[in-house]
Amino acid sequence: xxxLNDANVALAKEIIARYPRPKSALIPLLHLSQxxxxxxxxxxxxxxxxxxGVTSAEVYGTASFYEMFKFxxxxxxxxxxxxxxxCALMGSEELLHRAEHKLGVKAGGTTPDGLITLEHAECQAxxxxxxxxxxxxxxxxxVTPADVDSLIHDLRAGKLSDEIPAHGTLAxxxxxxxxxRGVGAVAPEAATTAPxxxxxxxxx
Amino acid sequence: MTGTYAHAAGFYSxxxxxxxxxxxxxxxxxxxxxxxxxxxxxxxxxxxARPATDVHDExxxxxxxxxxxxxxxxGTKWGLTPEGVFPRYLVVxxxxxxxxxxxxxxxxxxxxxxLIEGCVIACYAAGLSQxxxxxxxxxxxxxxxxAAALNEAYAAGYVGKNILGSKFSVDVVLHWGAGAYxxxxxxxxxxxLEGNRGMPRLKPPFFPAAIGLYGKPxxxxxxxxxxxxxxxxxxxxxxxxxxxxxxxxxxxxVAVSGHVKxxxxxxxxxxxxxxxxLIYGDDFCQGIRNGNELKAFVPGGGSxxxxxxxxxxxxxxxxxxxxxxxxxxxxxxxxxxxxxDIPAAALTLxxxxxxxxxxxxxxxREGGTWLERILRRVVDGKGTDADxxxxxxxxTSICPGDFPHASSTRLGLAAVPFPYKxxxxxxxxxxxxxxVHSALTLFxxxxxxxxxxxxxxxxxxxxxxx
Ligand SMILES: Cc1cc2nc3c(=O)[nH]c(=O)nc-3n(C[C@H](O)[C@H](O)[C@H](O)COP(=O)(O)O)c2cc1C
Ligand code: SF4
Numbered sequence: 001x002x003x004l005n006d007a008n009v010a011l012a013k014e015i016i017a018r019y020p021r022p023k024s025a026l027i028p029l030l031h032l033s034q035x036x037x038x039x040x041x042x043x044x045x046x047x048x049x050x051x052x053g054v055t056s057a058e059v060y061g062t063a064s065f066y067e068m069f070k071f072x073x074x075x076x077x078x079x080x081x082x083x084x085x086x087c088a089l090m091g092s093e094e095l096l097h098r099a100e101h102k103l104g105v106k107a108g109g110t111t112p113d114g115l116i117t118l119e120h121a122e123c124q125a126x127x128x129x130x131x132x133x134x135x136x137x138x139x140x141x142x143v144t145p146a147d148v149d150s151l152i153h154d155l156r157a158g159k160l161s162d163e164i165p166a167h168g169t170l171a172x173x174x175x176x177x178x179x180x181r182g183v184g185a186v187a188p189e190a191a192t193t194a195p196x197x198x199x200x201x202x203x204x
Numbered sequence: 205m206t207g208t209y210a211h212a213a214g215f216y217s218x219x220x221x222x223x224x225x226x227x228x229x230x231x232x233x234x235x236x237x238x239x240x241x242x243x244x245x246x247x248x249x250x251x252x253a254r255p256a257t258d259v260h261d262e263x264x265x266x267x268x269x270x271x272x273x274x275x276x277x278x279g280t281k282w283g284l285t286p287e288g289v290f291p292r293y294l295v296v297x298x299x300x301x302x303x304x305x306x307x308x309x310x311x312x313x314x315x316x317x318x319l320i321e322g323c324v325i326a327c328y329a330a331g332l333s334q335x336x337x338x339x340x341x342x343x344x345x346x347x348x349x350x351a352a353a354l355n356e357a358y359a360a361g362y363v364g365k366n367i368l369g370s371k372f373s374v375d376v377v378l379h380w381g382a383g384a385y386x387x388x389x390x391x392x393x394x395x396x397l398e399g400n401r402g403m404p405r406l407k408p409p410f411f412p413a414a415i416g417l418y419g420k421p422x423x424x425x426x427x428x429x430x431x432x433x434x435x436x437x438x439x440x441x442x443x444x445x446x447x448x449x450x451x452x453x454x455x456x457x458v459a460v461s462g463h464v465k466x467x468x469x470x471x472x473x474x475x476x477x478x479x480x481x482l483i484y485g486d487d488f489c490q491g492i493r494n495g496n497e498l499k500a501f502v503p504g505g506g507s508x509x510x511x512x513x514x515x516x517x518x519x520x521x522x523x524x525x526x527x528x529x530x531x532x533x534x535x536x537x538x539x540x541x542x543x544x545d546i547p548a549a550a551l552t553l554x555x556x557x558x559x560x561x562x563x564x565x566x567x568x569r570e571g572g573t574w575l576e577r578i579l580r581r582v583v584d585g586k587g588t589d590a591d592x593x594x595x596x597x598x599x600t601s602i603c604p605g606d607f608p609h610a611s612s613t614r615l616g617l618a619a620v621p622f623p624y625k626x627x628x629x630x631x632x633x634x635x636x637x638x639x640v641h642s643a644l645t646l647f648x649x650x651x652x653x654x655x656x657x658x659x660x661x662x663x664x665x666x667x668x669x670x
Binding site: 018019020021023024025026027028030031052054061062063065066067068069080083084085086088089090122123124125126127128129130134136137138139141170171172173174175176177178180181182183184185186187188191192193194195196197198200201202203204 | 214249252253254255256257288290291293300301302303304305306308309328331333334340341342343344345347348349351352354355358359361363364365367368369370371372373374375377378379380381382383384385396397398399400401402403417418419420459460461462463467468469502506536538540544548549552553555556559560562
């Protein structure tokens with residue numbers, strides 16, 4: 001049972017309608033599914049396949065390419081510790097060891113209580129703030145080993161649940177295009193002439 | 205305000221002209237209210253009062269070099285769409301993930317309206333019917349800021365139907381990725397946006413401007429590139445080219461990370477600021493941490509061949525960096541001091557590219573993994589001299605012929621200019637070799653000291669051909 005619920009189906013349809021081809025909505029819909037269930041299940045992929053009009057194998061083909069999609073349950077919090085050059089130069093390996101030690105799991109593992117998954121990550125685009133890590137894709141900058149301890153402590157104590165939504169929820173704000181303001185998807189086969197406004201004259 | 209650190213993690217303003225970061229010191233720089241109070245959407249208003257071709261010409265005159273890595277002028281790229289073929293699309297590249305690069309995320313988080321205005325101007329100028337703003341999946345906060353800004357912009361009539369009450373209409377759709385570096389390559393970005401695995405398409409012959417999204421002409425532009433447009437349309441191309449140099453006008457965002465006193469993101473004057481200014485200048489990074497010695501630096505993102513102190517006086521300017529054996533890429537400098545273990549540093553980058561290979565080309569898929577494993581063995585002290593030779597052989601199968609590298613007075617090496625030849629579709633394969641080659645060429649003794657079996661090691665011969 002992990003098809004999208006009714007509210008998410010409505011949202012999925014709104015998202016699909018923004019694209020000239022339904023399949024383009026696949027990655028956003030996979031995120032929606034992961035937000036609902038915490039990870040991507042086979043049932044979920046079958047449902048998304050129906051929604052965008054492809055086979056579930058195609059959905060899996062796309063989904064399995066991308067690191068953020070998980071096909072098995074992960075912790076409520078996924079901690080990603082960056083190990084690429086800028087962070088490595090500033091001591092990120094020590095952070096990873098500290099987290100492994102503190103959590104009692106190796107990178108890639110999940111704590112037995114299902115609360116935290118630890119991952120070794122690659123460059124997170126915060127290189128000047130090295131070493132850095134993300135918890136459910138929310139940043140912590142210039143992290144010290146002591147910060148790792150207190151982060152884990154706070155996650156266990158439930159202190160960060162407002163700031164960091166459970167795994168799967170990416171952005172807390174969504175785009176919404178009001179019906180009376182949107183132009184709608186421009187299909188490649190429909191709009192084969194220049195847009196009316198592209199007529200060599202000023203628009204205003 | 206000089207040297208502000210407030211609000212935008214890692215950003216320092218300094219006393220320099222600013223184009224894209226001008227609002228960063230305001231705590232609410234991302235809001236529509238602040239944007240409008242600081243000249244926001246004026247460029248768009250001016251643009252719509254002119255014919256589209258005029259606007260396109262203005263951008264051409266400004267010579268806005270693409271900030272995504274390749275440095276191709278935006279106005280020229282827009283002109284490459286085949287005449288009479290519609291619809292045309294705009295895909296905004298907000299996938300920032302090149303090691304060392306940190307600027308697009310700041311622009312999206314701190315000034316999303318500036319980016320949105322840039323997108324709308326580009327669509328108007330080049331006759332693009334729909335815009336997809338692709339943000340890297342892992343950037344939750346940037347997605348929130350851009351989503352909120354788009355919602356505000358739609359409600360206020362800056363995006364969507366009849367923009368500013370004119371006859372011009374265009375949608376900007378927020379799209380987000382799911383974690384894959386190679387998707388930043390423009391054709392992979394398009395594949396991903398079509399709902400597929402993000403594998404690059406073979407080019408040439410067809411570039412996205414001719415055959416892109418759904419097979420239609422598609423302009424792919426970087427976030428920083430587009431963020432320049434509102435200022436250019438407000439102040440004119442002449443004001444823009446008055447800053448910087450003839451070949452590299454305007455400003456540019458650069459992230460300097462690693463072993464410097466004040467790592468940060470800086471908007472610099474294009475073309476004239478040198479690496480020495482950036483690493484040692486009071487206004488910039490203020491020197492190496494703890495008064496240490498500079499050993500090497502990566503001048504343009506993880507894909508760029510390395511520089512050493514010999515190259516400090518080269519300005520941050522494309523052709524000059526190219527002649528010196530490297531490139532500026534995405535504006536990311538990573539600094540290593542004398543305490544750095546060079547083979548281990550190279551390994552973190554090689555591992556990155558090996559890990560990010562999409563698997564389409566054999567030299568990249570296999571070669572990257574080989575490079576990583578062999579280098580790991582060497583770093584772990586279990587390598588042999590044959591391993592060093594093998595690194596070069598694997599690298600040569602990805603990039604045949606001379607590989608670019610910097611000159612070194614210490615080693616008596618002359619520079620081999622950028623670029624290289626390659627046997628792969630995109631630059632991920634060569635990029636796995638770049639750090640290995642730079643490290644081996646510029647610091648052979650660190651590898652020699654590391655390997656266990658010591659026959660004669662011709663590692664100084666890796667600079668073959670200079
Ligand atoms: C492997 C690879 C990764 C890339 N990643 C990015 C990226 O994250 N962001 C970006 O803007 N350009 C990236 N590029 C460059 C794009 O292919 C493209 O040149 C650029 O987005 C065009 O925009 P511009 O002309 O405005 O620079 C990458 C290129 C390659 C080969
Ligand atoms: S070079 Fe590597 S990442 Fe690029 S297309 Fe080939 S296999 Fe994929």
